[in-house]
Amino acid sequence: MQTLTKLPIGSRAKVIAVHGNNAITKRLMEMGVVPGVTFRVVKSAPFGDPLEIKLRGYSLAMRISEADAIEVESE
Amino acid sequence: MAIASVKSKDIRSVKADVRVKTAKNDLTVALAGNPNAGKTTLFNQLTGLRQKVANYPGVTVERKEGTWNAAGEVIRLIDLPGLYSLDATSLDEQIARDILTGNIYDIPKPDVVVAVVDATNLERNLYLVTQLIEFRLPVVVALTMVDVAEKRSLGVNVKILSRMLGIPVVKVTAASGAGIDELEAAVLRTARSTDRPKASWLSETIQGSEEEIHLSLTDDASANKQIFARYGFISEVYQRSVTPIDTLERGYSEKIDGILTHKFFGLLILIGILLIVFQSIFSWASLPMDLLDAGFGSLAELAKSSLPEGILTDLIADGIIAGVGGVLVFLPQILLLFLFLSILEDTGYMARAAFLLDRLMRGVGLHGKAFVPLLSSFACAIPGIMATRTIENPKDRLATIMIAPFMSCSARLPVYTLMIAAFFSGQYIFGFLSLGAVLILAMYMLGIVMAVIVAFILKRTILKSPPPPFVMELPPYRVPNFKTVLLNMFTRAGIFIKRAGTVILAISILLWALAYFPRTSAEDISNIQSSTAAAAAEGSPDEGIQLRNSFAGQLGHLIEPVIEPLGFDWKIGVALIASFAAREVLVSTLSIIYNTGADSTEESPSLINAVRDAKKDDGSKAWTPLTALTLMVFFVLAMQCMSTVAVVRRETNSWSWTIFMVGYMTGLAYLAALLTYQVGKYLGFG
Numbered sequence: 001m002q003t004l005t006k007l008p009i010g011s012r013a014k015v016i017a018v019h020g021n022n023a024i025t026k027r028l029m030e031m032g033v034v035p036g037v038t039f040r041v042v043k044s045a046p047f048g049d050p051l052e053i054k055l056r057g058y059s060l061a062m063r064i065s066e067a068d069a070i071e072v073e074s075e
Numbered sequence: 076m077a078i079a080s081v082k083s084k085d086i087r088s089v090k091a092d093v094r095v096k097t098a099k100n101d102l103t104v105a106l107a108g109n110p111n112a113g114k115t116t117l118f119n120q121l122t123g124l125r126q127k128v129a130n131y132p133g134v135t136v137e138r139k140e141g142t143w144n145a146a147g148e149v150i151r152l153i154d155l156p157g158l159y160s161l162d163a164t165s166l167d168e169q170i171a172r173d174i175l176t177g178n179i180y181d182i183p184k185p186d187v188v189v190a191v192v193d194a195t196n197l198e199r200n201l202y203l204v205t206q207l208i209e210f211r212l213p214v215v216v217a218l219t220m221v222d223v224a225e226k227r228s229l230g231v232n233v234k235i236l237s238r239m240l241g242i243p244v245v246k247v248t249a250a251s252g253a254g255i256d257e258l259e260a261a262v263l264r265t266a267r268s269t270d271r272p273k274a275s276w277l278s279e280t281i282q283g284s285e286e287e288i289h290l291s292l293t294d295d296a297s298a299n300k301q302i303f304a305r306y307g308f309i310s311e312v313y314q315r316s317v318t319p320i321d322t323l324e325r326g327y328s329e330k331i332d333g334i335l336t337h338k339f340f341g342l343l344i345l346i347g348i349l350l351i352v353f354q355s356i357f358s359w360a361s362l363p364m365d366l367l368d369a370g371f372g373s374l375a376e377l378a379k380s381s382l383p384e385g386i387l388t389d390l391i392a393d394g395i396i397a398g399v400g401g402v403l404v405f406l407p408q409i410l411l412l413f414l415f416l417s418i419l420e421d422t423g424y425m426a427r428a429a430f431l432l433d434r435l436m437r438g439v440g441l442h443g444k445a446f447v448p449l450l451s452s453f454a455c456a457i458p459g460i461m462a463t464r465t466i467e468n469p470k471d472r473l474a475t476i477m478i479a480p481f482m483s484c485s486a487r488l489p490v491y492t493l494m495i496a497a498f499f500s501g502q503y504i505f506g507f508l509s510l511g512a513v514l515i516l517a518m519y520m521l522g523i524v525m526a527v528i529v530a531f532i533l534k535r536t537i538l539k540s541p542p543p544p545f546v547m548e549l550p551p552y553r554v555p556n557f558k559t560v561l562l563n564m565f566t567r568a569g570i571f572i573k574r575a576g577t578v579i580l581a582i583s584i585l586l587w588a589l590a591y592f593p594r595t596s597a598e599d600i601s602n603i604q605s606s607t608a609a610a611a612a613e614g615s616p617d618e619g620i621q622l623r624n625s626f627a628g629q630l631g632h633l634i635e636p637v638i639e640p641l642g643f644d645w646k647i648g649v650a651l652i653a654s655f656a657a658r659e660v661l662v663s664t665l666s667i668i669y670n671t672g673a674d675s676t677e678e679s680p681s682l683i684n685a686v687r688d689a690k691k692d693d694g695s696k697a698w699t700p701l702t703a704l705t706l707m708v709f710f711v712l713a714m715q716c717m718s719t720v721a722v723v724r725r726e727t728n729s730w731s732w733t734i735f736m737v738g739y740m741t742g743l744a745y746l747a748a749l750l751t752y753q754v755g756k757y758l759g760f761g
Contacts, residue, residue, distance in 0.1 A: 028546055031548070055323070060548055
């Protein structure tokens with residue numbers, strides 16, 4: 001399974017699924033991280049974590065542990 | 076289906092307009108929207124200064140409402156907290172839901188909900204709108220940031236958007252007021268209409284009453300299905316109503332972030348910004364603070380000289396005027412801090428700071444968002460603790476509250492300043508570093524280090540919980556709205572005066588009474604004077620004996636055995652007891668204790684000299700540089716602030732946590748002070 005964490009900075013990809021059922025995955029989905037949406041990995045913070053992605057015209061920051069729940073497919 | 080409903084509504088609106096003029100009942104309108112969608116700017120534009128800020132009972136969510144005069148109609152406008160969703164995973168969302176469903180006791184169910192939607196971020200903003208429609212609420216969309224969107228050639232077709240959503244959509248530019256008239260008309264029209272849009276994206280099986288729809292949310296699988304259904308519908312709306320552009324391209328915010336959240340320069344700039352903020356707070360505030368201080372000083376003098384002598388005059392001059400002055404003197408610093416915080420927040424930088432620092436904060440077990448409340452606590456723990464409500468996880472929030480008072484607040488500064496002026500002024504390390512500045516920095520660092528240690532322990536013991544999630548929007552950089560920033564600054568200052576001010580004033584009067592009563596008669600004074608040598612050693616026998624025999628003096632003597640190992644005598648004890656009300660009270664209490672009496676000598680030495688020259692009862696010096704340092708260490712760590720205690724009680728809704736906080740902080744302060752004094756003495760200082 002390819003997750004968001006494994007994508008190089010600057011790459012674009014598509015969300016396949018958000019795994020796990022908890023408040024975090026729900027929040028991610030509410031923020032628009034749902035299967036089918038495309039995004040771009042923007043950067044990682046100074047200590048390598050959190051990550052910033054751009055989707056639906058806005059920037060979203062999340063930790064690596066949270067990004068690990070997002071299954072993706074490179075474009 | 077949706078098209079038909081809009082048409083029928085237009086016909087009805089003609090009749091509605093007639094009814095508007097005769098309607099007597101005020102309308103209630105709720106303003107809902109994502110954070111950073113321009114909701115606050117619109118709220119300020121609609122209400123002007125007719126607004127009030129409070130809290131929802133029992134919780135910490137800020138309650139903001141105002142009066143909106145819309146085309147002759149008086150509307151009660153409720154500003155909901157910024158929301159991404161109504162699914163009640165956070166306290167803010169829970170409150171918003173309760174308001175929208177009419178479950179807050181003194182707010183009627185809103186007649187209309189104005190959904191503020193950021194045109195540059197249409198898809199995610201529409202998510203909340205789809206939920207509002209599912210709640211069967213009459214919704215009007217106020218589309219903001221249209222000008223910004225158009226600059227990016229992101230054109231939004233309002234007609235198609237309105238038709239597909241089945242609700243009115245109005246373009247507004249909050250700052251200039253453009254579109255406000257149309258918004259008023261749409262809101263009044265909708266308020267009189269009985270038409271409710273249909274949530275066409277939900278399958279027939281879950282169409283139903285709002286209870287039925289949201290009951291199904293307890294089931295995870297169908298909850299996810301609903302989220303997908305909403306976004307599916309939104310994508311459809313988006314594709315049809317918006318001219319397509321590449322929404323993933325590098326925008327100007329990302330270019331700015333190339334520097335501001337740069338792996339190396341980002342942190343340097345963050346430190347630089349904080350330095351500038353604190354430097355400005357301390358240097359710019361000092362002049363108005365001195366003026367206020369002097370002003371209240373002369374006011375007290377004036378009261379004493381123009382009013383007849385007696386208890387009442389003493390109460391007014393030394394109790395009330397001094398108490399009010401003690402509160403207001405912190406206003407310049409608080410105003411400046413909130414000015415900077417509002418600017419950092421409104422520009423979008425605050426989210427970047429959390430992004431940059433999250434990894435570090437997590438090392439302690441806290442959320443990047445805890446950074447903001449902790450930063451605010453450097454001015455005053457009260458707004459800082461109030462700001463922890465942005466942290467969703469209750470345990471993380473509690474841990475942040477528990478350590479917030481370790482940040483050296485502005486009330487500690489007078490204490491540090493006095494001690495440094497009395498014992499460490501004019502001394503330099505390596506010939507150029509002022510010892511005073513180094514000591515102040517050391518006190519700040521001591522507080523931070525202790526906070527880190529305590530948070531680390533708390534998060535691994537009684538507040539054990541998995542690391543808090545960090546899913547956060549990095550909003551686009553924006554030029555802050557001048558009016559919003561100023562309004563925010565004055566609102567916060569008002570809250571400080573109301574919540575902290577009243578307590579500080581009450582305590583000042585109480586302390587005045589403790590030191591004033593019981594009165595020692597002149598006859599007793601002369602008796603004591605002739606019989607005790609110790610009293611004769613006092614700078615001012617009258618005042619000294621009065622204080623010694625007062626309730627405060629008795630309390631000071633009572634705790635003397637406990638504080639003696641810290642090098643403190645009973646007079647410092649009196650000041651310590653007094654400063655449990657508020658730290659800065661130490662300074663005024665010391666000036667009362669060491670006051671040689673304005674009536675007796677014309678050349679009363681200043682407080683600094685009085686502290687330097689103060690003697691213990693046995694005639695030895697009451698203060699040494701080591702005593703001063705010990706006192707400073709105690710003040711960094713001890714929970715000495717009635718107002719903070721009151722706020723913590725309110726925010727945690729628990730006496731046990733409040734008492735725990737007072738206990739552990741003061742215990743820690745005692746141990747650290749003991750260590751400082753005893754080690755210092757052993758090393759030959761003192």
